[in-house]
Amino acid sequence: MQVEVLTDEDGLKGAWFAATIIEPSGEDKYLIEYLSLRNDDDTEFLREVIRACNIRPCPPEIIVVDGFKVWDxxxxxxxxxxxxxxxxxxxxxxxxxxxxxxxxxxxxxxxxxxxxxxxxxxxxxxx
Missing domain, CATH: 2.30.30 (SH3 type barrels.)
Structure with missing residues (x-):
């Protein structure tokens, strides 16, 4: 299942990253694999155990026809x-x-x- 994940990693706090849930990993936790973040030696996509409260479904696409405005x-x-x-x-x-x-x-x-x-x-x- 594709989701977005909020991480507590330094330099990445506050950002949501696309990921796939691999499997449950204890109570209210899941093993996920990021779709864009890679491990330190850049050989594979990063896997991490994440609390359920930091996982959400991917948001629905909203088409922006007239562009954005200041304060959006x-x-x-x-x-x-x-x-x-x-x-x-x-x-x-x-x-x-x-x-x-x-x-x-x-x-x-x-x-x-x-x-x-x-x-x-x-x-x-x-x-």
Whole structure:
């Protein structure tokens, strides 16, 4: 089953990463394999035991027809994961400056952004 996983790893806190659940691993824990993160020697995809509270289904795709606007909450694909941010500035050619909660502003193309959604009580909610 494909899911997204929140990790507590230094430098990656706050980002959601695509993964596959391999098998249950104790009470409320699962062995997962990341789809983009690799092990230290880069020979295979990283596997890790993750608590169930840090796993969610992949969000449904929302098509953005007219682009984003300033203050829109977005997820930006950066450093192999989805990071929560806010549109700070609309640039030309479908590019946007995104402010992150704990990191500096960065520029993204619309193709690397998605509307932010929260997984609450078993349902996807757009804030």
């Amino acid at each position: 909450a977005v997820d930006a694909y950066y450093n192999e994961g989805w990071w929560v941010g806010v549109i700070a500035k609309v640039l030309i050619n479908s590019n946007y400056e995104v402010n992150f909660i704990e990191y500096d502003k960065t520029t993204f193309n619309q193709a690397d952004l998605r509307p932010h959604q929260d997984w609450l009580n078993g349902k996807w909610v757009v804030p």
